[in-house]
Amino acid sequence: MTWTPHATVAVIVEDDQGRFLMVEEHSHGQIVYNQPAGHVEENERILDAALRETLEETGWKVRLDHFLGMYTYRAPANGVTYYRFCFTATALSRATDKLDSDIIAAHWLTWEELTRKQQQLRSPLVLQCIEDYRNGREFPLDVIVEPQTPSR
Template sequence: MSDIWKPSVTVAAVIEREGRFLLVEEETSDGIRFNQPAGHLDPNETLEQAVTRETLEEAAYDFVPTALVGMYMARYVSSRTGLEVTYLRFAFCGELGREHDRPLDTGILRTVWMTREEMLACQDKHRSPLVLRCVDDYLAGKRAPLSLLYTHQDAAHA
């Protein structure tokens, strides 16, 4: 076993429609929590491909990322196992496509649309403090072009 520290790379979709944000309600080791459609970067995919895939799997929507809202680092300690994980989260905004009639990913209970105020009122039920931070950064107009991200051809297969 390696003693090399390795953060977990995750992606998240910040999706706003008419003043409400798309969240998923999910079962976690710490109970039922709210999160953006989000998940881990899989082998052989780009960050953009990962956020598109995760949005489809968790929320049953097509999603095309158009900008990077932010890059975040946070430490999480499981209340159940006591294990510590550091996450690097890449949050994207973009265009929401059509909704599909398909089952949601394992552990996802439902999708919900919430205003920022509704999110603030239930922040103790967020998967992490990054959920609200990503929305606040989005509302503040933080955007970076996707051209900021580069994936070498050996790292991902299109």
């Protein structure tokens, strides 16, 4: 059997009122909360995936500001290992109301609201990433080295 980890992206977006852009979604028969996040597609640049997933899941166009880090998570539900490339971003504009089919809604939630929903978070990485962001962790985007144009 071949081990196949999954490459994913996630984006932390905080507004000027201290609220975080979150996604309410269906996952394994449950309703959970997550950052805008998803899989990197074949031949897709990681930075492009972060922008695409945020738009598809929330309807918001964002500007990526920093790389927060790469997080590893082995999901107990399916045994899959995920490598999550997490970024911070600034919301630019609401571009669409059309969201991915498994998304219920996008919400702006405070840290306190998120900690109260801890049992409904998609994974422990949701709070860990926000905690790292709140603690000032950031790296320049150019630590991600990839081609300037997709090879599609």
